[in-house]
Amino acid sequence: MPVLEINNLTKRYGKITALNNLSLTIEAGHVYGILGPNGSGKTTTLGIILGVLAQDDGSFSWFGDKYGANPRKEIGAILETPNFYPYLNAAENLDIVRVIKGLPPQNYDEILKIVNLYERRKSKFRTYSLGMKQRLAIGATLIGSPQVVIFDEPTNGLDPEGIAEVRTILQNVASSGKTVLMASHILDEVEKVCSHVAIIKNGNLLATGTVGSILSSDMTVEVMSTDAEKLRNVLQESSFVKKIYDHKDFLECAVDQSLDTATLSQHLHDKGVILTHLVSRKKRLEEEFLEITQTK
Amino acid sequence: MIKLINLEWMKFRKNSVVQMLLWIFIIFFPTLIFVGKEESLTANNPLLKSGVFFNFPTVWDWLGYDGNWMVFFALGFLVVYTISIEISYKTMRQNIITGLTRTEFFLAKLYIVLIFVLIATVLYAITGFTIGWFHSADPSFAEAMDNDWAIPRFALMSLTYLLFAMFIGFAIKNSGLAVLTYLSYGILLEPMIRWLGHAQIVEEGISKNLYPMNAAEDLMPMPFYQITQNMPNSDGAILLLSYKEAAVTSGVYCVIFLGLTYYIFLKRDM
Numbered sequence: 096m097p098v099l100e101i102n103n104l105t106k107r108y109g110k111i112t113a114l115n116n117l118s119l120t121i122e123a124g125h126v127y128g129i130l131g132p133n134g135s136g137k138t139t140t141l142g143i144i145l146g147v148l149a150q151d152d153g154s155f156s157w158f159g160d161k162y163g164a165n166p167r168k169e170i171g172a173i174l175e176t177p178n179f180y181p182y183l184n185a186a187e188n189l190d191i192v193r194v195i196k197g198l199p200p201q202n203y204d205e206i207l208k209i210v211n212l213y214e215r216r217k218s219k220f221r222t223y224s225l226g227m228k229q230r231l232a233i234g235a236t237l238i239g240s241p242q243v244v245i246f247d248e249p250t251n252g253l254d255p256e257g258i259a260e261v262r263t264i265l266q267n268v269a270s271s272g273k274t275v276l277m278a279s280h281i282l283d284e285v286e287k288v289c290s291h292v293a294i295i296k297n298g299n300l301l302a303t304g305t306v307g308s309i310l311s312s313d314m315t316v317e318v319m320s321t322d323a324e325k326l327r328n329v330l331q332e333s334s335f336v337k338k339i340y341d342h343k344d345f346l347e348c349a350v351d352q353s354l355d356t357a358t359l360s361q362h363l364h365d366k367g368v369i370l371t372h373l374v375s376r377k378k379r380l381e382e383e384f385l386e387i388t389q390t391k
Numbered sequence: 392m393i394k395l396i397n398l399e400w401m402k403f404r405k406n407s408v409v410q411m412l413l414w415i416f417i418i419f420f421p422t423l424i425f426v427g428k429e430e431s432l433t434a435n436n437p438l439l440k441s442g443v444f445f446n447f448p449t450v451w452d453w454l455g456y457d458g459n460w461m462v463f464f465a466l467g468f469l470v471v472y473t474i475s476i477e478i479s480y481k482t483m484r485q486n487i488i489t490g491l492t493r494t495e496f497f498l499a500k501l502y503i504v505l506i507f508v509l510i511a512t513v514l515y516a517i518t519g520f521t522i523g524w525f526h527s528a529d530p531s532f533a534e535a536m537d538n539d540w541a542i543p544r545f546a547l548m549s550l551t552y553l554l555f556a557m558f559i560g561f562a563i564k565n566s567g568l569a570v571l572t573y574l575s576y577g578i579l580l581e582p583m584i585r586w587l588g589h590a591q592i593v594e595e596g597i598s599k600n601l602y603p604m605n606a607a608e609d610l611m612p613m614p615f616y617q618i619t620q621n622m623p624n625s626d627g628a629i630l631l632l633s634y635k636e637a638a639v640t641s642g643v644y645c646v647i648f649l650g651l652t653y654y655i656f657l658k659r660d661m
């Protein structure tokens with residue numbers, strides 16, 4: 096069962112179509128990046144699935160609707176800017192999050208240490224630098240240890256040092272086994288933190304898949320054989336295959352750029368594997384990718 | 392309910408504006424009547440004897456009129472403020488994202504209103520009773536309570552003001568504008584609409600008195616007006632609604648404000 100299923104979401108602001116029939120599926124354990132230039136609809140998407148914006152069309156479902164109309168208590172999320180009560184300190188602000196989530200009283204020292212705010216825990220939120228605010232927001236998403244965390248441009252506006260610090264925190268969160276959904280307009284960030292990516296532009300989904308297949312300079316091939324097990328074994332032993340991702344109907348491999356499909360096909364044939372499916376992808380996605388970086 | 396009230400308490404107990412205005416209300420509401428007495432007596436008004444301020448049953452009128460202003464300004468301001476800063480800090484949006492439902496957020500604000508009404512009414516009852524008891528010649532409980540339902544009237548007046556404040560707080564997203572609209576509607580805009588608009592265009596009669604702030608005010612009117620109301624009136628203008636009319640009108644507005652607030656808040660994007 097997917098953690099989140101988005102079906103044909105559409106959102107219009109007057110004449111602007113901010114989201115156009117967007118569909119995505121996010122499985123447990125994915126670290127999913129939504130990559131797109133400014134104004135592409137990332138925040139709009141997150142706002143809808145977090146219940147603060149109403150879609151004009153389409154639907155979404157969290158955890159297979161296990162938690163009914165309000166699944167948000169099972170999710171830790173920030174949207175755009177960190178939003179806290181400026182006259183309260185870090186612990187007091189975190190306590191409000193805890194009460195809303197309906198959790199018993201707890202000590203926030205551990206979370207504050209993770210986001211490197213322990214020393215400043217008694218300072219009022221309004222006295223924090225942007226980086227500190229952003230880190231407190233990340234800390235707030237960890238309260239109650241939710242299975243899913245959502246970040247919207249978590250490094251926005253930070254200096255290089257702050258970016259590095261936040262990224263390390265994000266990488267740690269991601270490797271803790273949580274499902275992560277992160278919006279960003281920075282390719283590098285998604286590449287470093289995420290396992291999967293959806294590229295959107297002008298509210299349209301351009302591409303989606305593993306980061307390896309979409310963002311790396313390697314070529315990606317989809318292959319399938321009547322004997323999937325044997326196919327996998329042969330691929331694993333081949334020197335030109337860098338990585339293998341499982342899909343329902345095929346295997347996706349990152350391979351050397353220099354490899355062409357004829358060679359691959361011949362090689363597999365020589366090893367006794369008969370292919371039923373062979374697609375190489377590279378050009379198309381690279382073009383889309385270029386388009387995005389140009390808009391930036 | 393306890394959870395939501397506790398949540399609001401955690402949000403605002405350290406807010407200096409909230410602290411300050413609550414103290415102002417608690418200190419000045421029971422004491423302003425003493426200042427009022429001095430002022431009115433030095434004006435040497437023939438209609439007034441000193442006793443009228445503090446004796447049963449008129450103490451309820453004077454204290455009620457004092458409370459009329461205090462609830463409108465101090466508590467009404469606070470209701471608008473505690474809603475609109477949550478919009479400007481975007482904590483309203485964050486509360487929802489964190490896991491509050493919209494209905495819960497709405498209820499939490501409604502509970503603030505109800506608690507304020509309770510505080511104001513209890514303060515009114517205790518202060519009125521205490522002042523009257525010590526100043527009346529031979530006080531009795533029956534005499535103290537012979538006041539035309541003053542305590543429920545005061546509660547309904549407060550509720551109407553504060554539900555209006557809540558409506559403005561939710562409806563106007565800019566916090567400065569919300570506070571300004573609330574205050575200026577009550578003291579300027581509505582009287583202008585009534586006297587310069589309605590009275591001229593529609594009619595002079597009672598219908599111009601059926602506006603929300605006026606209806607609430609007439610539940611605890613300026614005692615001078617009451618006195619003049621009983622005197623022969625040359626131009627026939629009706630200054631006040633009767634208590635019954637004011638109560639029914641206010642009640643209807645309470646329902647309207649509540650319904651409208653919930654409706655606009657439930658639908659809109661944040």
Ligand SMILES: Nc1ncnc2c1ncn2[C@@H]1O[C@H](COP(=O)(O)OP(=O)(O)OP(=O)(O)O)[C@@H](O)[C@H]1O
Nearest residue numbers: 108111113131132133134135136137138139140280
């Ligand atoms: N409240 C609004 N009213 C009108 N248009 C809006 C509103 N919010 C968003 N939009 C429009 O919707 C589109 C998508 O905006 P969105 O904020 O989702 O983009 P984004 O991908 O998050 O961009 P960024 O990287 O700048 O955060 C934009 O064209 C934006 O102008």
Ligand SMILES: [Mg+2]
Nearest residue numbers: 137138175247
């Ligand atoms: Mg955005």
